[in-house]
Amino acid sequence: MPIYTYRSTGTGCAHCREGFDTLQKLSDAELNACPECGAAVRKQLSAPALAIGGAHLLSEKRIGEKGFTQYRKIGKGVYEKTAGKGPDIIQGD
Structure with missing residues (x-):
């Protein structure tokens, strides 16, 4: 479930003025009022949360298991070739 940020559209309590x-x-209706003071609020646009990393998903063992081939420039x-099936060496003519 996503986390939404709301902020007061005018005057309100400290809770909604600061956001x-x-x-x-996703199916829930958008909030129109602060749950603490009842002041009008609106949804605020914010940056998405991204998962950074995943280097473990790119290990040579996993690449070969999933049917991909990985090469390293020498x-x-x-x-x-460092992982997977295919020719051991690729070189230009």
């Missing part, structure tokens, strides 16, 4: 976060289902126009 507050609420966990809501010279000008020469690549060596």
Whole structure:
């Protein structure tokens, strides 16, 4: 479920003037009033949360298991296979 940020559209309590976060289902109706003081609020646009990382998903073992092939550059126009199926060396003519 996403977390939405709401902020008061005018005067309100300290809770809604500073903005507050609420966990809501996508199907839930948008809040129109502060849950503490009843002042009018509106949804505030905010940056999405991103999961950064995942280097463990790119391990040579996992690449080969999933049917992909990985090459590493070892010279000008020469690549060596590090994982998966395929030729051991690829080089330009």
